[in-house]
Amino acid sequence: MAVKKGDYVSALKVFDASLSLLSRISPDIFEVSAVLCNKSQVYLKRGEVEKSVSLLEQALSIQRLLFHEDHEIIKNTKNNLIYNMDLGKNFKKSEKVNHIALL
Numbered sequence: 001m002a003v004k005k006g007d008y009v010s011a012l013k014v015f016d017a018s019l020s021l022l023s024r025i026s027p028d029i030f031e032v033s034a035v036l037c038n039k040s041q042v043y044l045k046r047g048e049v050e051k052s053v054s055l056l057e058q059a060l061s062i063q064r065l066l067f068h069e070d071h072e073i074i075k076n077t078k079n080n081l082i083y084n085m086d087l088g089k090n091f092k093k094s095e096k097v098n099h100i101a102l103l
Contacts, residue, residue, distance in 0.1 A: 008045060011042045012042055015035050015038060015039040016039075019032065019035050019036070019039075028062055028065050028066070029062075030062070030063070030073075032059075032062055033059040033060075033062040033066075036055045036056070036058050037055070037056065037077060037080070039055050040053075040055035040080070040084070044084060044087070049084055049087050049088035050088055052084050053081065053084045056077060056080055056081040056084060057081065059077055060074065060078065060081065063077055
C-alpha cells in the first residue's frame with residue numbers, strides 16, 4: 001500500500017498492520033523495533049510527542065535484547081528518544097537517557 005507524503009492516518013494504519021503480522025512471528029525481532037521507530041516518527045510529525053516517546057522506549061527495549069548497548073542502532077534510538085523527550089519538555093527523563101547514552 002502506497003502512502004502519500006503527509007498522510008499520517010494511512011501511515012499509522014500500515015504500521016499497525018505490519019506490527020500485527022510481525023508480532024505473530026515474534027514480538028522480539030528487530031523488524032518490530034524498526035516499525036515502532038518509524039511509527040514514532042509519524043506521531044512526532046503529528047505533534048504527539050508522548051506517543052512517540054513511548055514507541056521509542058518500546059523499540060529500545062527490544063533492541064537491547066538483540067544488540068550490545070554500544071550498537072549503532074541502539075545509539076540512534078537513544079538519540080531520537082532524547083530529542084523527542086526534550087521536545088516534550090521531559091528534561092529529567094531525557095537527562096537520564098542522555099547520561100546512559102554517553103556511558
